Amino acid sequence: MIKTLRSVRTLGQFIIERQADFPYAKGELSRLLRDIGIAAKIVNREVNKAGLMDILGDLGTSNIQGEDQKKLDVYANEQFISALQSGGECCAIASEENDDIVHIDNEVSKNAKYVVAIDPLDGSSNIDVNVSIGTVFSIYRRISLSGPATMNDFLQKGTDQVAAGYITYGSSTMLVYTTGKGVNGFTLDPSIGEFCLSHPDMMSPNDGKIYSINEGNYVHFPEGVKKYIKYCQVEDDASSRPYSSRYIGSLVSDFHRNLIKGGIYVYPSTYKSPKGKLRLLYECNPLAMIVEQSGGRATDGFMRILEIQPKSLHQRTPLFIGSLNMVNKAEEFMLKYSAPES
Ligand code: AHM
Ligand code: MG
Numbered sequence: 001m002i003k004t005l006r007s008v009r010t011l012g013q014f015i016i017e018r019q020a021d022f023p024y025a026k027g028e029l030s031r032l033l034r035d036i037g038i039a040a041k042i043v044n045r046e047v048n049k050a051g052l053m054d055i056l057g058d059l060g061t062s063n064i065q066g067e068d069q070k071k072l073d074v075y076a077n078e079q080f081i082s083a084l085q086s087g088g089e090c091c092a093i094a095s096e097e098n099d100d101i102v103h104i105d106n107e108v109s110k111n112a113k114y115v116v117a118i119d120p121l122d123g124s125s126n127i128d129v130n131v132s133i134g135t136v137f138s139i140y141r142r143i144s145l146s147g148p149a150t151m152n153d154f155l156q157k158g159t160d161q162v163a164a165g166y167i168t169y170g171s172s173t174m175l176v177y178t179t180g181k182g183v184n185g186f187t188l189d190p191s192i193g194e195f196c197l198s199h200p201d202m203m204s205p206n207d208g209k210i211y212s213i214n215e216g217n218y219v220h221f222p223e224g225v226k227k228y229i230k231y232c233q234v235e236d237d238a239s240s241r242p243y244s245s246r247y248i249g250s251l252v253s254d255f256h257r258n259l260i261k262g263g264i265y266v267y268p269s270t271y272k273s274p275k276g277k278l279r280l281l282y283e284c285n286p287l288a289m290i291v292e293q294s295g296g297r298a299t300d301g302f303m304r305i306l307e308i309q310p311k312s313l314h315q316r317t318p319l320f321i322g323s324l325n326m327v328n329k330a331e332e333f334m335l336k337y338s339a340p341e342s
Contacts, residue, residue: 011037011175011186011195021181028089029139029163032114033177035087036137037195039080040167040175043121043135044188046075047169072127073097076120076135090114091142092149094313096122096282101313103148111146114139114162115153117282117313123250132170134252138286139163154281154313158306164286166252176202176256178293199260204296208262208323209240212247212254220271224301224338228266228330251278255287255321259294264322264330268301276300276318280310284319297327301334 009017015030015037022029077097084090088108092101096119104110116139123133139162142153165177173188175195185199211232218226232243246263248254254265269276278284288298288305298305298321308317320330 009197014197028113031087032089035083039083042079043076044169044173073121073124080118080120084116090116094154094281095120113141115142115149119282122252126250132168132253133250135167136252136283136286137165138282155310157309158285158288161289164289168252168256170253178290183290183294202294204259204291204294204323205262206324208326209243210246210258210261210263211243212265214247217270221268222338224334225268227337228333251283258322262323264326266320268318275316278319280308280315280317284317287321291321296322297324299331
């Protein structure tokens with residue numbers, strides 16, 4: 001009997017097929033996603049050989065948050081900016097690594113329709129120790145009509161995202177994205193250098209058994225979070241508690257695991273960071289769009305992440321994200337024990 005090869009769909013093929021979902025589209029968004037996929041492969045190559053090259057360690061500069069940047073962060077930032085620059089479909093970028101908007105003002109790009117918010121390499125404290133890291137990106141249609149992009153082009157609510165995604169550089173490298181019509185995941189096959197569809201129509205389980213939070217900060221957490229953690233640890237057969245605690249310290253990796261297995265990731269406000277640590281535009285909004293598209297939920301403890309009106313590029317927000325029923329339960333605790341006084 002002749003065995004037929006199972007057909008492989010590459011990211012490039014899939015993006016083109018899906019263009020039909022947007023009958024009036026001219027292919028710009030497809031090309032933009034393709035450009036991000038190309039940069040991801042280049043960054044992946046460097047991440048993989050990070051241990052071999054003199055690319056580890058602090059570069060000695062700080063970003064706007066006052067955090068040390070690693071060399072690989074800078075490299076990833078340059079790669080994504082350069083791919084978007086040469087692709088011609090993006091007129092400006094907001095990056096975790098740049099204080100201000102990066103304008104792409106060459107003739108091809110300056111009137112392009114889209115702006116991109118990106119965290120080029122998240123979880124950078126894990127680079128030196130071989131733990132998986134990720135990229136998170138968000139794409140908006142600009143609202144300014146022409147010329148250089150404006151701050152307002154970036155300060156749109158998460159509900160206005162036209163596409164969002166992440167790349168996780170782990171035991172294998174995956175790119176997961178949505179254009180608002182479901183979530184699909186692609187695994188990089190290093191032998192052919194292509195992202196191949198491996199996780200079609202990803203769905204977040206409604207319930208899960210994993211909670212992910214930096215419990216070392218327990219004393220600084222709001223009462224609602226403390227009570228929710230205790231709830232996760234109580235024995236209860238009906239809800240499969242106690243849950244397992246899993247925390248990698250790389251948002252993308254923690255999120256990705258919970259998306260597949262079912263779970264909740266929480267980075268709440270703390271005494272040290274009253275607004276939380278994570279950034280709304282290029283960390284929380286893209287993952288919130290993905291989780292909602294897969295049937296899960298993302299809130300700041302009280303309000304849907306995608307409905308927060310951003311006021312600045314590097315704005316932070318608390319984040320409760322993951323399986324629908326788990327986020328609902330955590331929110332119940334927040335409302336009961338930590339609701340802001342009105
Ligand atoms: P970064 O953008 O500086 O890498 O910080 C974001 C990271 C997330 O990936 C991770 O979930 C979180 O910070 C971990 O923070 P903490 O060490 O406070 O638990
Ligand atoms: Mg980050």
